[in-house]
Amino acid sequence: MRLLIFDLDGTLIDSRLDLAHAVNATRAFMGLxxxxxxxxxxxxxxxxxxxxxxxxxxxASEAQVQTALDxxxxxxxxxxxxxxxxxxxxxxxxxxxxxxxxxxxxxxNKPLRISRIILEGLGVADHFARVYGGDxxxxxxxxxxxxxSLMEELASTPGRTxxxxxxxxxxxTARNAGVRSCGVTYGFQPETLLADPPDLRIDRxxxxxxxxxxxxxxxGRI
Numbered sequence: 001m002r003l004l005i006f007d008l009d010g011t012l013i014d015s016r017l018d019l020a021h022a023v024n025a026t027r028a029f030m031g032l033x034x035x036x037x038x039x040x041x042x043x044x045x046x047x048x049x050x051x052x053x054x055x056x057x058x059x060a061s062e063a064q065v066q067t068a069l070d071x072x073x074x075x076x077x078x079x080x081x082x083x084x085x086x087x088x089x090x091x092x093x094x095x096x097x098x099x100x101x102x103x104x105x106x107x108x109n110k111p112l113r114i115s116r117i118i119l120e121g122l123g124v125a126d127h128f129a130r131v132y133g134g135d136x137x138x139x140x141x142x143x144x145x146x147x148x149s150l151m152e153e154l155a156s157t158p159g160r161t162x163x164x165x166x167x168x169x170x171x172x173t174a175r176n177a178g179v180r181s182c183g184v185t186y187g188f189q190p191e192t193l194l195a196d197p198p199d200l201r202i203d204r205x206x207x208x209x210x211x212x213x214x215x216x217x218x219x220g221r222i
Contacts, residue, residue: 001102001212003156005147005179007165008108008115009044010187012090012205013122016041017083022076023055029071030056030064041188045169046141047109047134048073073111080114081121087186089206094127096209103154107146109134109169129154141169144177151179164208168192182208 009015016037023043024034035055043054052069053060060068097104104127108115112133119125130150137145151161163174166187174181175196183190183198184205193201202208 001162002160003103003105003151003154003162004097004208004212005105005107005150005161005163007163007167007170008106008110008118010166010189011164011170011184012086012106012124013084013118014087015080015084015118016188018076018079018081019044019051021082022072022079023051025075026052026068026072027055030068032056044188045109045167048076048111073114077114077117080118084118084122086122086124087205089204091124093206093209094124096213098127100213102212103156104128105130105132105150105154107132107141107150107163107173109140111135142172142176144173147173147177147179151177162212166190166193168196171196171198174198 006012020037020040023040027034040055043051049069052072053065056065056068094104106115106119106128110133112131112135115133116125116131119131130153132146134140139145147161147163151157158178161179162182163170163179164182164184165171166184167189171181171183171193181198182200182202183193185201185203200211
């Protein structure tokens with residue numbers, strides 16, 4: 001492998017509580033009662049506009065969705081790290097992968113500005129050669145544009161590129177770009193990996209390095 005591309009929410013970071021608080025603050029702003037946290041988590045993965053549209057429900061007009069989205073982004077920019085943290089093993093594994101001179105990148109549907117704030121706040125931003133968000137390209141995941149751009153910019157090929165994520169959106173993105181995929185089972189939407197099985201499935205983030213680097217035997221499940 002030459003290039004590893006990571007999703008952010010549910011893969012590198014556990015941001016569930018901050019997202020749930022931001023969504024429910026938005027619903028309160030719009031005069032609506034709060035949602036259960038598990039329901040909010042099930043809405044994550046396709047970007048902030050889709051998240052807010054789902055959180056408001058089908059009865060919301062486009063104007064209401066836009067008003068709510070503007071509030072959500074303002075609120076979340078002020079509260080991106082109240083509870084968000086790296087998953088266990090992420091920092092140490094990123095260190096191992098960087099020391100092995102692998103190309104590392106983030107491709108998320110979360111807005112780029114907030115993504116950078118979070119990565120910098122958690123002290124891992126400098127591990128990544130590129131960070132692209134849901135507003136970095138005209139199309140979001142599962143469109144392959146992000147992966148294709150990263151391969152071109154970081155001089156990799158489909159056979160030497162791996163997309164790592166926690167949901168079917170990431171697996172579909174990898175498939176659309178013709179690269180291999182790795183699904184993590186500890187994230188927001190592991191159940192979606194059953195319908196769209198990845199090439200590799202892991203229960204701990206450290207297993208990525210165990211598979212790719214030669215110093216330890218692999219533990220993941222094909």
